[in-house]
Amino acid sequence: MLASIIISTYNAPEWLEKVLIGFSVQTIRDFEVIIADDGSTAETKAVIDSFKHQFHNLKHVWHPDDGFRKCEILNLAIKASESAYLIFTDGDCIPRADFVETHLKKREVNKFLSGGYLKLPMVVSKAITKEDILRQDCFSPEWLVSKGLVKSFKNIKLYTNTILRWLLNSFTPTSPTWNGHNASGWKKDIVDVNGFDERMKYGGEDRELGERMINSGIKGKQIRYHAICIHLDHARGYVNDRDWEINNKIRKETKLNLAKTTRYGINK
Secondary structure, three states, X not given: OOEEEEEEEXXXXXXXXXXXXXXXXXXXXXXXXXXXXXXXXXXXXXXXXXXXXXXXXXXXXXXXXXXXXXXXXXXXXXXXXXOOEEEEEEOOEEEOOOHHHHHHHHOOOOEEEEEEEEEOOHHHHHHOOHHHHHOOHHHOHHHHHHOOOOOOHHHHHHOOOHHHHHHHHHHOOOOOOOOOOEEEXXXXXXXXXXXXXXXXXXXXXXXXXXXXXXXXOOEEEEEEEEEEEEEOOOOOOOOOHHHHHHHHHHHHHHHHOOOOOOOOOOOO
């Protein structure tokens, strides 16, 4: 297989179904899909089971619900992956049909890729149907605006003009970071830094992984205008100031000490 797609999810079966439809129509299909499930109920499993005939290999990696443990389930998914190249996204991000192909075309040795997304309001998120994904209408700025998306310069992310995308990626002031919704890298590089730090809850936990990779000599490459997904709206009841404080402290230590690995990752 050319890649392993790792999708994190937690009790959002309606959104996960739309995401899996998006991966079912990729221009390149030689990949496995691994659902990193942070303790969802049987409804999520039923959605996953309904897609098993559409992928070469679809794995459901699950552990019991014990609060926000995304980093732990992602590490389990990394261990379960069978490809040398891993693409990470979330169960609320529908990939455009060229998503996997773009990551594979842009991959390089000693680099990880930092992709982009367009955040949608709830009214538009709900409006997207299976047919809209199959036809790729939901990646048309004009179609999204007709469904309630506010006109904005940010919508330019969805335009497919090759020269425009190259210019935007080349001159964006945004540094490439490891983004949970859209990032990829070589499995060896991710394992070498020991995966995600399992002390971390919500808030910068994905970026901390990328910061350790950079400390290890793996540079980030910006593809935020090439590899696109649309981010469906949802509540974030798991967000709290205490977790942000802990995460910020860990990230500060990672940067200060130029940490290349963590003692709290895949291997304890």
